[in-house]
Amino acid sequence: MADEIIVMRGGRLEQAGSASEIYNCPRTSFVADFVGSANLIQGRLRPDLARGDHIAMETDGGLVVHGVAHGRSPGPNPTMSVRTVHLKLGTSRPDAAVNVWPVVVRNAVFLGDLTQVHVDWGGRELVIRQTEAGVYGANMTAYLSSDPEHCVLLEPGDVPAASASGSPSPSPSLARSPQRSRSSSPPPSPAPPHAPPGRRT
8 A cells, every 4th residue: 555645536636645534534525435435414504503623514404413624614515524434323322412313224234244224314314334233123213423523524516416325426546656557558469470481483
């Protein structure tokens, strides 16, 4: 793995940094949905509900999400990225003061080392991937939570219609620095053997 990764889209630089920086602090919805799996959440800014260094926004469903801006300007209608593995699901309400929401389980899929759970969260679907054992049946009521440090404000831009399970956006190119990318051109065909000299008449 290289020390720096460069994510490009249509010949334009989207983000450059270490693998950890790109995964934990994506700049755009494109990067968030390409590197790993993430839920992309939109809402309207609620400065009156902000706490300390955290910003707050309210979704169309009336749910408040607290997150981190990392020095970025949120704008009136911000978007946050929340990794599927950074969401916690449980049957008991956590003690946290913020970012705790009641949800209804739609379905759960066992994937071996983890379980992927789809929930109804204020009228929209969120995806959770967790390694903790748990039995979640359809229509079961549960509690969803996330540390505000894992709810990352994205820079303004187009948000893909799908998230967590894949984005319809054009595929990006991924370049790793300082290694040079290899050419994708096919190797040249071998030269044909020399024909034997013709017979003189």
